[in-house]
Amino acid sequence: MTGMSRDRYVDFLRAWAIVLVVLGHWLITALVREPDGRITAPELLATVPWTQWLTLAFQIMPLFFLAGGHAAGGSWSRARAAGGTPAGWLGRRALRLLLPVGVYSGAVLLAVGVCAAVGVDRDTLALVGWAMAMQFWFLPVYLLLSALTPALYAAHLRWGPRVPLALGTAALAADTLVVTAHAPFVGLLDYVLVWCVAYQLGFCWRDGLLSGRRALPLTMAAGGGLAFAGLVALGPFPVSLILVTGQHPSNTDPPSAAMLAWVVAQTGLALLAAPPLRRLLDRERVWRVVRPVGAASMTLYLWHMLPVLAVAAAFYLTGLAPEPTLGSAAWWGLRVPWLLVLGAVLAGVVTALKPLERGLGALYGRTVPDAGLRRAWPLWLGLALDVVALGRFAVQGFAPGGRFPVLPALGLVAGTALVVLPRWWPAADRQERPQVTRAPDRV
Template sequence: MSRDRYVDFLRAWAIGLVVLGHWLITVLVREPDGRIVAPELLATVPWTQWLTLAFQIMPLFFLAGGHAAGGSWARAREGGATAAGWLGRRALRLLLPVGVYSGLVLLAVGVGAAAGVDADTLALVGWAMAMQFWFLPVYLLLSALTPVMYAAHRRWGAGVPPAMGAAALVVDVLVVREHVPYVGLLDYLLVWGVAYQLGFCWRDGLLTGRRLLPTVMAAGGVTAFAALVTLGPFPVSLILVTGQHPGNTDPPSAAMLAWVVAQAGLCLLVAPPVRRLLERERVWRVVRPVGAASMTLYLWHMLPVLVAAAAFYLTGLAPEPGVGSAAWWALRLPWLLVLGVVLAGVVTVLGPLERGLGVLYERTSPDAGLRRAWPLWLGLAMTVAALSRLAVRGFAPDGRLPLLPAAGLTLGTALVLLTGWTAARRPGRSAVPRVTDRV
């Protein structure tokens, strides 16, 4: 039980830091003509790039995801489930809330365009509401590859993450030194896949059986990161900064790989005392709701920024000291408090919708023994392509609706949904037990 609680804690902790980090670095400025612009804090105040060392927490997402997925797939496999049935359930749990979120945002963009909102404002809003989407196609692809990755784990164990890391370094050389186009896309799977694969190793005790290994990982990762930043070509920022080349996130770099290893090692080092803390029911009652609402918080956490922008910046009520000044930093506290209150309201309002999606999921999730799976694979391919496009260009590129990605996401999600809906009504449906797990 303590291990499961710690994995859930990692999700909650990561979500909290993602939300806090995005809110903290968001800068809004009201121009003399009334327009709202969003200068880039990390570029405007360069020293703030050091803050990304604390707020770049995505390695924990993939580490916890690998831990959960490894256990889920192992149980499903032992019960006779197919890869398609297992993946369909995990993908649908992710795509249902993403589809509803995307539909509502696209509707709002369409209404705004019809009402005459200027293209620059729509593009900024569309970008803000899609900035977190890069995670979704990567996670879906790693989920699709889980049976293969877990088979490699069973065959070669702790040797797989170093091999993937070495491949990622080769790709990084091709990107940074040779400027080979498109090859960097592989590092999204290789670098984040290292964290995911380490989750398998962690679950099976391969990282905790040797007392010094977590310390070596943490110290070695930090040392490698420092060397790559000070002696190599990489910046300190672990979040994309406009104009920086190479960066550390687009695609994930060798420096990001070092940070993945460092965070995984630190996670293992602090696990025992944190697990003891989580055994206290009062602590667990605080952590559990955050973990349960992780997808809602992840998807909707930029909506409060738009609400605050309309309430305080469009009206001219917000004080606007110089960005990065002492007064500006002092105002970050009430800014964060306002956004937190609004987000709590958003989560409350969305409660009935979330419960409805839960019912829909139970009625339409694919059977664990699903075999006729081509609609599922086609639907996943379409959603990955659509989400990737939205992550890059936002929900309103150049102030216009992204019709092709919207259609791809809609049709792809429908194919995944209909796969389970059809299987649920097919005579002679497989008696393989349904496997429930979290994304």
């Protein structure tokens, strides 16, 4: 791969990760129509415990952070070589994420405000608000890692694989305190440390420090897998790689030592699969299928629970949907048409949003290509507000207690506005930077 071209396999990993996240969320979503007409969503992983094993197939976010680190390392290297500043690079990268997130959040918050005003049942509104924000945990973590990328990449250039090793050691120490001393605030560090290991491994992968020797990926895959199995079988950790209510400790809230082992195992498997999959992706017919999915990955990730609400209203509120016992053979048999219908609805949503995506792309294209450190403070303040607001949505949903979330909504609006602010600076104040011809960055 040249520095001017995209790595198809990295794009495939991100697309594959998003598709599995969507399918996983749809698969475990269970809806029940109560005698009073309300729709409830019993937790499949808690009600049918054996389904927690399914999360081993669908918890694929380590690959997303791995691919994200690979892409960010290349993007920052090119920007730095062209004379760009950390603030300028981060501003453009953050906008790539925040513009679609802002549109999605604005649409959901508008709907929440209208529903709250007309007196929709608070429990129902809280459930819907949680469902529409369940995927938001990823956003503040990714923004933080993006903000740290220049420093993380500098550390990578100096110490290489020793950086993820040190981060992993710190994550294990923090998780030990979480499990033994019940220190939840210490666990917040693991949201950054564990996912940063995958992100940093992406740097190492891009720079050839993990490839070329088949024994290393094989060791990572086998060692990470065995460590995960040992921590589940002998340690205190559950098998589920998705949060299960009442389960302590959890592997995701915060990310645990078992999740760290899973990161290492998935990285090894991704490296082992790279050569044959790269050959497959070199076929244009295959790439023509993968590329649109990758291009629409953010739309798929943000909007994939909207079809669930549409199908719930059309089939469950009306009583048209059959409702066999949760977890029964008949219930699993109905998962096939359930997934097909949701897929068709989501395809319609993605198609309808294409004009909006083009508009966001045009807006992004008009942003200032770079900004001097003198003007960086709006960016850092804006990102701080966005991280806090998105974190609140991730934890509490868009309608905590069935009410409109005033403070998080204002924080997201103010934070995004501060990140976008540089495009309104007078043209004379803009700091011109050398331009390089290259493929556009993706989050």
